[in-house]
Amino acid sequence: xxxxxxxxxxxxxxxxxxxxxxxxxxxxxxxxxxxxxxxxxxxxxxxxxxxxxxxxxxxxxxxxxxxxxxxxxxxxxxxxxxxxxxxxxxxxxxxxxxxxxxxxxxxxxxxxxxxxxxxxxxxxxxxxxxxxxxxxxxxxxxxxxxxxxxxxxxxxxxxxxxxxxxxxxxxxxxxxxxxxxxxxxxxxxxxxxxxxxxxxxxxxxxxxxxxxxxxxxxxxxxxxxxxxxxxxxxxxxxxxxxxxxxxxxxxxxxxxxxxxxxxxxxxxxxxxxxxxxxxxxxxxxxxxxxxxxxxxxxxxxxxxxxxxxxxxxxxxxx
Ligand code: XMP
Numbered sequence: 001x002x003x004x005x006x007x008x009x010x011x012x013x014x015x016x017x018x019x020x021x022x023x024x025x026x027x028x029x030x031x032x033x034x035x036x037x038x039x040x041x042x043x044x045x046x047x048x049x050x051x052x053x054x055x056x057x058x059x060x061x062x063x064x065x066x067x068x069x070x071x072x073x074x075x076x077x078x079x080x081x082x083x084x085x086x087x088x089x090x091x092x093x094x095x096x097x098x099x100x101x102x103x104x105x106x107x108x109x110x111x112x113x114x115x116x117x118x119x120x121x122x123x124x125x126x127x128x129x130x131x132x133x134x135x136x137x138x139x140x141x142x143x144x145x146x147x148x149x150x151x152x153x154x155x156x157x158x159x160x161x162x163x164x165x166x167x168x169x170x171x172x173x174x175x176x177x178x179x180x181x182x183x184x185x186x187x188x189x190x191x192x193x194x195x196x197x198x199x200x201x202x203x204x205x206x207x208x209x210x211x212x213x214x215x216x217x218x219x220x221x222x223x224x225x226x227x228x229x230x231x232x233x234x235x236x237x238x239x240x241x242x243x244x245x246x247x248x249x250x251x252x253x254x255x256x257x258x259x260x261x262x263x264x265x266x267x268x269x270x271x272x273x274x275x276x277x278x279x280x281x282x283x284x285x286x287x288x289x290x291x292x293x294x295x296x297x298x299x300x301x302x303x304x305x306x307x308x309x310x311x312x313x314x315x316x317x318x
Contacts, residue, residue: 004176004183008040011168015044019124024166025116026126028053028078029198030067033128033169035190036181038076040168041126043184047077049126050119054111056104057084057211058200060225061218070187083111084211091202091209097318100209104199109158116160125163129170130177132272194239195273203318207246217244219297220263227289228267237279240267243306243317251301262302263293268315276310 024041028034028051041049053071055064068080090103116122169177181191197203201221205213221242228234243264251258265286270276290303306313 002176004179007172007176007180008043008183011040012044015041015166015168019045019048019166021048022123023048023050023119023121024124024126025119025122025160025163026051026128027112028067028071028076029128029196030059030063030190030193031128031196032174032177032181032191032193033130035071035128035186036177036184037126037128037167037169038071038078039074039181039184039186041166042074042076049077050122051076051078052112052115053078053080054108054115055080055082055084056087056108056200056202057214058087058104058202058209060196060201061222067190070190074186079115081111081115083107086111087202088209088211093208095207097203100202100318101199104202108198113158113160116158116163122160123164124166125160127165127167129167130172130174131170132173134170192235194234194237194241196239196241197316201244203316204241205244206317213244216261216297216299217242217263220244220293220300223292223296224265224289227285227292231285233281233285236269237267237281238270238276239273239315240265240279242266245304249302253301258301260301261299262304263300264304264306264317265289266306266315266317268310270310270315273315274310276315278307278309281305 024045026034026038026041026049028038038049038051051071053068064080068078071078086107087104090107091100094100094103172180178191201214201217202209205217224240224242225234228237228240243266245262245264247262248259249262251260267279267281268276269279286305293300293303
């Protein structure tokens with residue numbers, strides 16, 4: 001019968017036979033799937049696995065450094081690439097959600113392509129594709145997916161896409177991926193992480209993305225997510241985050257009138273992201289988080305809570 005340990009043993013043996021002494025390139029996202037794929041490939045081929053982790057400047061607060069550190073602690077051969085400025089430049093002036101997604105996707109492809117070329121003689125592209133991705137085959141919003149979709153043997157593609165594709169998790173469901181990750185001793189902070197979209201905070205800042213708005217949203221998001229963890233609500237929630245709204249509203253601070261930005265908090269329960277209900281978080285918790293955000297984050301004077309379910313709303317706002 002299937003167990004995570006037996007899956008690891010048989011997959012490692014298959015990967016060894018298939019890959020021999022070949023080099024594999026893999027893009028890490030910080031999420032569960034790419035992390036587990038990296039761990040199992042690493043067990044099979046060690047330092048012949050070359051991981052690339054791109055900072056698009058749209059990650060959560062401290063996420064790039066802390067995730068990079070955990071990957072290194074796991075012995076992975078991983079290169080962190082800070083490409084934030086490239087992403088901000090490409091996003092400058094853009095307000096349309098689809099154009100923003102396309103711009104982010106294009107910079108990602110360019111950065112990943114340039115980095116892949118530095119790994120000489122690579123033969124394979126490793127991906128964390130899981131079974132639901134195989135069935136779905138197109139990302140929910142038509143936006144760039146966290147895994148790089150493979151379309152081999154087509155001309156005009158980036159060089160890395162001409163590599164052969166190896167997808168060790170393509171027959172697994174999410175819960176099985178987590179169990180395999182646990183058996184590979186991946187830390188719980190990676191295994192239990194909420195889903196996070198590839199375009200990151202770029203699609204949670206409505207309207208134009210700027211470095212300043214990213215910094216503000218990272219602070220708001222961190223207060224919300226840390227609060228969920230402290231109150232043992234994080235694992236009750238399928239996904240949570242904050243949205244920077246493109247409006248300002250009047251407030252009062254001491255005896256001064258303020259005119260500052262508003263944010264929305266979103267927390268949903270779901271099993272696969274296809275449908276979702278808004279979470280009935282305790283009022284006391286929401287009150288605490290709202291106070292903390294308004295007191296601690298300069299530039300925000302109003303907090304709202306999104307009470308829309310999917311459908312007809314989506315989980316993300318863009
Ligand atoms: P929506 O907003 O369509 O989101 O209800 C459903 C789930 O998909 C995630 N999502 C993405 N994930 N790349 C991703 O890797 C994307 O472009 C993308 N867009 C949405 C979203 O966070 C939610 O979990």
